[in-house]
Amino acid sequence: MVGDVGDLYQALADPTRRLILDELTERDGQTLFEICGRLATKHQVGSSRQAISQHLDVLEAAGLIVTRRQGxxxxxxxxxxPLRSITERWLRSAEPTQENP
Amino acid sequence: MVGDVGDLYQALADPTRRLILDELTERDGQTLFEICGRLATKHQVGSSRQAISQHLDVLEAAGLIVTRRQGxxxxxxxxxxPLRSITERWLRSAEPTQENP
DNA sequence: TTGATAGGCAAGCTGCTACTTGCATATGGT
DNA sequence: ACCATATGCAAGTAGCAGCTTGCCTATCAA
Incomplete structure (x- = not known):
């Protein structure tokens, strides 16, 4: 299977990945290089292209982004x-617990 | 100041801490020993009492639990x-980005 | 074809984090 | 006072996650 429950939380744990989600919220459908540029200029993120690429892999494994190749x-x-499952897990009170590691 | 934005996501990143939140959802206001017992019996968490105590400190720093001493x-x-801020950050589309590292 | 652009793969390093171990403090019962 | 219970503090360890470095593949334009 692709992406268990814990992947979502681990994906959100990194501040750079949260900034990536911010950037995609503001302008969806960016390429890796566009994201690298925006992070560098707008948020002073000095990470390399490969580092950002690895972050995108983690976000995709968590189901937070989907990719589309074109040329x-x-x-x-x-x-x-996937974000909705977070609040749904703890906001409804006192239901029988399900297996959710 | 006590607890910045990143603390919340880091607190949720650990599976044991998520189980603690599950247990407190099912039965609020437990003590450290009660939580230890429930994690051990219901979820096969073999961590020591001090480990759970450290997890509770992290959750409190993130604002996800509040403590009340009595004797x-x-x-x-x-x-x-605090959980609501997660969905609110990315679910509303295309607003001017604010400083949120 | 050649060169430039966009991205992928893999190994190695480093710092952080979860966990343990050992001791200390504080409250309540007898 | 004495002891058991409930929790706190601090140092040390091991594993993993994020990052870098180096090289490779694929697509497009001239």
Whole structure:
């Protein structure tokens, strides 16, 4: 299977990955190089291209972004649906606990 | 100041801490020993008491639990309000980005 | 074809984090 | 006072996560 429950929380644990989600919220469907540029200029993130690429892999494994290849470009699109499971897990009170590691 | 934005996500990154939140959702206001017992019996968490205590410190620093001392007991209460900021950050589309590292 | 652009793969390093161990403090019961 | 219970503090350890470095592949334009 692709992406268990813990991947979502681990993906959100890194501040650079949260900034990536911010950037995709503001402008969806960016390429790796576009994201690198925006992080560097707007947020002073000095990480290398490979570092950002690895962050994108983690976000994709968590189901927070989906990718679409087109020629030599790879566009990254935000998918916020997994986020809803976070609040749903603890906001409804006193239901029988399900297996959720 | 006590607890910045990143603390919340780091607190949720650990599976044991998420189980603690599950237990407090099911039964609020437990002591450290009660939580230890429930994690051990219901979820096969073999961590020591000090490990769980450190987890509770992290959760409190993140604002997810508040503590109340009474004699030699310390009760832990859930506070899910910080969770709402997660979905609010990315679910509303295209607003001017604010400083949020 | 050549060169430039966009991205991928893999190994190695480093700092952080979860965990343990050992001792200390404080409250309540007898 | 004495002891058991409930929790706190601090140092040390091991594993992992984020980052870098170096090289490789694929697509497009001239």
């Amino acid at each position: 030599r470009y790879k566009f990254h699109h935000l998918d916020t649906r | 030699r007991y310390k009760f832990h209460h859930l506070d899910t309000r």
